Amino acid sequence: MKRLSYEVLKEQGYEGYLLEKAPVKVLQFGEGNFLRAFVDYFIDNLNEKAGFDGKVTVLQPLPENSFTSVPQFLNQQEGLYTLYLRGFENGRKVNAKRVISCIDRCINAYSDYEEMMKCADNPSLRYITSNTTEAGIVYDPSCQFTDTPPSSYPGKLTQLLYRRFEKFGTKKGKGFVILACELIDDNGKVLKDCVIKYAKQWNLSEDFIRWVEEENLFCSTLVDRIVTGYPRSEADAINQENGYEDKVLNTGEVFGFWVIEGPEWLKEELPFEKANLPVIITDNHKPYKQRKVRILNGAHTSMVLGAYLAGFDIVRDCMADDVIRGFMNKAIYEEIIPTLTLPKDELESFAFSVTERFKNPFIDHALLSISLNSTSKWKARVMPTLKDYMKNTGKLPVCLTISFALYIAFYRGKEMTETGLTAHRPDGESYIISDDKAVLDFYLAHKDDSLRQLANAVCKNEDFWGEDLSRLPGFADTVADILEKIEAQGTYEVMKACL
Ligand SMILES: NC(=O)c1ccc[n+]([C@@H]2O[C@H](COP(=O)([O-])OP(=O)(O)OC[C@H]3O[C@@H](n4cnc5c(N)ncnc54)[C@H](O)[C@@H]3O)[C@@H](O)[C@H]2O)c1
Ligand SMILES: O=P(O)(O)OC[C@@H](O)[C@@H](O)[C@H](O)[C@H](O)CO
Structure with missing residues (x-):
């Protein structure tokens, strides 16, 4: 040809x-x-x-x-x-x-x-x-x-x-x-x-x-x-x-x-x-950037790692599932949007369009490809919302705190191979965690930690977050509790329980 x-x-x-x-x-x-x-x-x-x-x-x-x-x-x-x-x-x-x-x-x-x-x-x-x-x-x-x-x-x-x-x-x-x-x-x-x-x-x-x-x-x-x-x-x-x-x-x-x-x-x-x-x-692109990064990319990053561990592979299938979609929408409408500055109806209309875009029947957007570099993505796309939410309400946002535990659960690799750190889904299927070498080395070094030790070590890693997240009141303990629930029941049940 x-x-x-x-x-x-x-x-x-x-x-x-x-x-x-x-x-x-x-x-x-x-x-x-x-x-x-x-x-x-x-x-x-x-x-x-x-x-x-x-x-x-x-x-x-x-x-x-x-x-x-x-x-x-x-x-x-x-x-x-x-x-x-x-x-x-x-x-x-x-x-x-x-x-x-x-x-x-x-x-x-x-x-x-x-x-x-x-x-x-x-x-x-x-x-x-x-x-x-x-x-x-x-x-x-x-x-x-x-x-x-x-x-x-x-x-x-x-x-x-x-x-x-x-x-x-x-x-x-x-x-x-x-x-x-x-x-x-x-x-x-x-x-x-x-x-x-x-x-x-x-x-x-x-x-x-x-x-x-x-x-x-x-x-x-x-x-x-x-x-x-x-x-x-x-x-x-x-x-x-x-x-x-x-x-x-x-x-x-x-x-x-x-x-x-x-x-x-x-x-x-x-x-x-x-x-x-x-x-x-x-003359000012910032409100648009904040809206897009916190809603669309924030939704991706807070949802896909848990969804992948729950057995999903592409975004569209997540949108067809009441629990995963429900978890994502709860994060968007109850935790992300209240922290943003643009008018609420504009934000809600953008959020609605995001869910529609994620349902796109032509697009097989692989969760694993979105998982690439999730450490810096969580920092840039989710962490600012978590902190703003805490500043505004004095409470931890439920879904976004879970999203941090889901991130750690996804990153619990046990073996370093040529392609990256290898981990396993609950059904035994292996997957590769792709991130900076320093991130992968950190998780490998902590592979034998208890869940509580791991949650604490991740929260305290200022190289990842630019600050010590264990200083956020109750955060590290809550994340450790969620990790224990994930271990016992799986990510799907944990995402479901918060709806
Ligand atoms: N794919 C999407 O849906 C999408 C949407 C919006 C933004 N983005 C952003 O665009 C970027 C690229 O995505 P893509 O889908 O084109 O990926 P891609 O793998 O097709 O392309 C990666 C590009 O980045 C360049 N690159 C990689 N590392 C670099 C480095 N250290 N210094 C200089 N250049 C480097 C490569 O030369 C290549 O041009 C990503 O960071 C992503 O966040 C992607
Ligand atoms: O491309 P990444 O890996 O930075 O992030 C994955 C997705 O969140 C991203 O590609 C969005 O689909 C995109 O930002 C939409 O404009």
């Missing part, structure tokens, strides 16, 4: 939108599924509906082969790939196929270092987007200006900005608009702080720092779309139907929402409104 290419699409008489040639206006740090189903989808639509006329160069920020073959496949397919967005829209089932043609090529920051640096010399380049996971925006002082490249994303960006400054520093309007899409708080601001630190550490001059401040815009953004990536089990059938082979097929839900914190003038530059896309540019 022929590989996807412009030529193949022409031969087939493909009638959808394609943009074969245009100046590169966007440099994207990250080749992952999410960016390709979200940012690139929006840019592709901007090209079609608002005359943006820009291509994207995708930059793989990690050493080649350390992750995926996506860059190689994208280049073989001339940047083209097929995206399926599936779900319900206004009560109607949707399965929208779109060939995305906004990608120009994909390069690697290590093997194509000079090519990466040359991107800064392109006068048309105006936007830098990124999703380097929660691990990507970090300041690592061991990175040097002479590294080719520095290992951290902000280090690479600082080098690129400096090259831009050297080339165009005296011209107005040649800085970048930087759209950070990582799911960390104040992503744009934190990224900018890292860049300024490198500029100082590397003695790149006051003039450069001023140029970074005055000619570049670092936007914090909130992203929201469930992206499930390559549809392994359906790929053959999809390729047959399309009549071409696409090795980077991508899938996600129809729902999508991007909130960009930026000035009014950015609306002119990025005509999302004109293209009728669900993207807003606003």
Whole structure:
């Protein structure tokens, strides 16, 4: 079967939108599924509906082969790939196929270092987007200006900005608009702080720092779309139907929402409104981020680990079960929403839409994939709500406290293998706990603790939580009690008992 290419699409008489040639206006740090189903989808639509006329160069920020073959496949397919967005829209089932043609090529920051640096010399380049996971925006002082490249994303960006400054520093309007899409708080601001630190550490001059401040815009953004990536089990059938082979097929839900914190003038530059896309540019993205991270991601993180131990594998099946769905909804409506600042009806309507999205009949969202890095996820997505709830009421929130015990129960691995820490479901099936090495080492070291000792040790681990959670009145003891109930009755009964 022929590989996807412009030529193949022409031969087939493909009638959808394609943009074969245009100046590169966007440099994207990250080749992952999410960016390709979200940012690139929006840019592709901007090209079609608002005359943006820009291509994207995708930059793989990690050493080649350390992750995926996506860059190689994208280049073989001339940047083209097929995206399926599936779900319900206004009560109607949707399965929208779109060939995305906004990608120009994909390069690697290590093997194509000079090519990466040359991107800064392109006068048309105006936007830098990124999703380097929660691990990507970090300041690592061991990175040097002479590294080719520095290992951290902000280090690479600082080098690129400096090259831009050297080339165009005296011209107005040649800085970048930087759209950070990582799911960390104040992503744009934190990224900018890292860049300024490198500029100082590397003695790149006051003039450069001023140029970074005055000619570049670092936007914090909130992203929201469930992206499930390559549809392994359906790929053959999809390729047959399309009549071409696409090795980077991508899938996600129809729902999508991007909130960009930026000035009014950015609306002119990025005509999302004109293209009728669900993207807003606003002076404060925080309420949206808090709503999404605490409700949607908080619901995932507090529900999936217990549900997995109870025998469930995907989110949709959890939504069909009264106990698991009931536990999740109780957490959302009684414990999460009361701590949030947006109007209650807006929050409830968002929460309702989350349950509907989780029921999406097209999306098999694996609980195990959501379980990845649950330690930092519990800290970022659940812990702030638990603390706000306690501050407001003086009580422990029932479901969120249970969620912490469910997290510990899931992390009780007994054996370290090459792929990670191995644990077992009650029926004996093994699974891999994926998290930072330090986290896995901690659980392995505590594998023979009593449940009470374990609960205490986890609560006290300030490296995990940034503070000692055993100082929260009654928390460690209650968690230990719940762990004992889980041991005796299983997670399902514990989730059921609180309804
Ligand atoms: N999949 C979703 O539904 C979804 C939705 C919203 C946000 N996100 C976020 O997007 C991120 C990526 O998700 P994905 O589904 O695209 O995963 P993916 O595995 O397809 O891609 C991971 C991407 O992150 C990059 N990366 C990984 N570690 C890095 C590091 N240390 N430094 C720099 N880059 C690094 C990789 O090069 C790759 O581009 C996740 O952190 C996730 O929280 C995902
Ligand atoms: O992608 P992760 O692993 O950070 O988190 C898992 C899910 O909570 C997440 O992907 C959501 O589906 C997404 O954030 C929705 O926008």
